[in-house]
Amino acid sequence: MKKLEKPNWQKEREKKKKFWLALIGVSLLLPVMVGLIFGLKNYAFGEGFSVEGATIVVKAGGDFQAALNRAKSGDTITLQAGATFKGNFNLPKKAGNEFITIRTSAGDSQIPPADTRLDPNKYAAVMPKLVSATGDPVITAVNGAHHYRFVGVEFSVSRPEDNVWKLIFIGDDAQSNLEQVPHDITFDRCYIHAHPQQTGRVRSGLSINGKDIEILNSHISDFRLTDDEGHAIVAWNAPGPFKIINNYIEASGIGVLFGGATAHKGMNPADLEFRRNHVTKKLEWRGKYAVKNLFELKDMRRAVIEENVFENNWASAQNGTAILFTPASFQSGPDARVEDITFRSNIVRKTANAITMTGTDYGDLKYPNIPVQNRNARFENNLFEEIGGSWGDKSTGRFLVLTSGAGPDNLTFNHNTINNTGALILLDGGPITGFVFTNNIGNHNEYGIIGVGSRGNGIGSAPLKTYTNGYTLRKNVIIGAEASRYPPDNFYPARLSAADSYKGKATDDKDLGCDLNALAEMEKRVIAGIK
Structure with missing residues (x-):
């Protein structure tokens, strides 16, 4: 039987149907086709952004x-x-x-x-x-x-x-x-x-x-704040590690602060690498904003602080100490520690005081019977200049203040150069175990190494014996000190002149003090922000 041919109207309707189906298919496939053509994984608009692959x-x-x-x-x-x-x-x-x-x-x-x-x-x-x-x-x-x-x-x-x-x-x-x-x-x-x-x-x-x-x-x-601490970088409930490298860091209160608020068990800050930073304050802030410190550790285990420039810190909301290592168990919890810290090849300058360290937290209700919280710190090859003078008052200019409770323990200062207008070391608290001070150059001024705590005052060897469980003080230049009041095997010139030479006189046969030439080159790189 001969097959009947479809009427023309039916053929026309089927053509239109195929056309519209093809058009719908193309519209659905168009984004995929565009993505394939341009090698894109995704393609989207209309959400405030566009996606082009990754x-x-x-x-x-x-x-x-x-x-x-x-x-x-x-x-x-x-x-x-x-x-x-x-x-x-x-x-x-x-x-x-x-x-x-x-x-x-x-x-x-x-x-x-x-x-x-x-x-x-x-x-x-x-x-x-x-x-x-x-x-x-x-x-x-x-x-x-x-x-x-x-x-x-x-x-x-x-x-x-x-x-x-x-x-x-x-x-x-x-x-x-x-x-x-x-x-x-x-x-x-x-x-x-x-x-x-x-x-x-x-x-x-x-x-x-x-x-x-x-x-x-x-x-x-x-x-910056007028009535509170302004911070650039802060952490307290964080296990680390942290890398803070090659930054310009500026804040009125404390430039960099670790600790000072509650850390949960296992959350105490640790493992800090802090290198090649320029930490400072604007000079026009003086008299306007609350200034405290440049760098403070209230809770930190294991840190390397190396090749930084710390400068511009004056007496204001506190006495203008640049560097603080002050474990704060009362704020950060019972596990707060400052230990295993290396402070090496830095420049600290233009500050009312240089360093304050506490062995235990004097704010803790258990003070002074809590265990030593500050141990194993080493300061080596640093330059401290313009400490005191116009940055503070007559009570400032101190290089190192060690206070509160037992410790800090295992504390070493080696090959540092210090230009200070106040006491070289002020002892109040202790006893300190493992205190080593070798190959440094600093000023004695009126008080030099002095004890001011309840166990008696004194200058030189006497407070070292009182406030430490044994100490090492060798091959230092303490300018202006009376040799009779201090241990032997050090140098006590009335003043330091260009003719004085202490080359090769250190315990390691190097020159006394820091490596000024190397630190001058480091300073150029840090201020410029280049490696």
């Missing part, structure tokens, strides 16, 4: 938080150079262990090369700016957030009158186990600052209660 591009006015939420391990988020993104941004916890990189859209040639400090005067124009929209931090790392790296990004507040307690907030007081601790978070070549015309209160720049936290090659500045 790169999420956020233009001016885009949604940075949405980009953070979408990003996967190994992705890069580029923020438009020069654009401002206002908000309070959270770093979500993600799967995977590759860094999510948040960086300026400017190319690598437009920002400093690796291991070079960022100068905001040169590079601010090519940096995206993240500013806090409220009194909350501009960046918060939720418990367990990890593997975020910021490169070439600026962080600040919106207006001079804004109040932000902590500008960048990594971790918190509540975290009590390692699973909750944010980790592997890096800030590299960033500009982190309060408002230059600040009238509000921005207390701290970076609160880094985390693990494997790195702050590198960055400029951190303008954190």
Whole structure:
């Protein structure tokens, strides 16, 4: 039987149906086809950003938080150079262990090369700016957030009158186990600052209660308060390790502080690498803002503090001591310790006093019967200059103050050069076990080495015997001291002149004091911010 042919109207309808089905199919496949053509893994618009493979591009006015939420391990988020993104941004916890990189859209040639400090005067124009929209931090790392790296990004507040307690907030007081601790978070070549015309209160720049936290090659500045401590970097409930390398660090109260608030069991700060930083205060802050210290450890196990410049610290809210190692169990909890610290090849200058160390926390209700909390510190090849004088008053100019309870124990000062206007060593507390002071050069002035505690005063050998359980004091130049009051095997010139030579006179046959030439070269690199 002959097959009947379809009528023309039916043929026309089927043609239209096939056309529309094909059109729908093409529209559905178009994004996939574009992705294949351009080698892209994802392709999306309409959420305040675009996705181009493993790169999420956020233009001016885009949604940075949405980009953070979408990003996967190994992705890069580029923020438009020069654009401002206002908000309070959270770093979500993600799967995977590759860094999510948040960086300026400017190319690598437009920002400093690796291991070079960022100068905001040169590079601010090519940096995206993240500013806090409220009194909350501009960046918060939720418990367990990890593997975020910021490169070439600026962080600040919106207006001079804004109040932000902590500008960048990594971790918190509540975290009590390692699973909750944010980790592997890096800030590299960033500009982190309060408002230059600040009238509000921005207390701290970076609160880094985390693990494997790195702050590198960055400029951190303008954190200042009139009636409280302004901090650049602070941590207290964080196991570390921490790398803080090649930064400019500026704050009115304390530039860098570890400890001072409650640490949960196992959360005490540890393993700090602090190198090639310039820690300072603006001179125009004098008489306006509350100044305390440049660097303080209230809770830290194992630290290397090497090749830094610490300068500009005067008597204000405290007596103007630059460096403090003061374990604070009353604030940080019973496990607070300052131990195994190396302080080497640094310059400390232009400060009312140089160093204060306590053996135990005099604020602790158990004081002085708690065990020694400060031990195993070594100060070697450092230059201390302009200690006292115009930076303090007649009661300042002290190089080293050792006070409160037993300790600190196993304390060594070797090959340091000290230009001080007050006492060289002030002893109050103790007894100290394992005190070694060798191959140093310093000024005696009126009091030299003096004991001022309840066990009696005295100058020279007498207080050393009273306040230590044995000591080593050899091959030092103590300018202006009476030799009869001090141990033998040292040098006690009335004054130091260019003709004096102590070459090869140290216990290790080296020159006495620090290596001034090496430290002068180090200073140039640190101030310039280059490796």
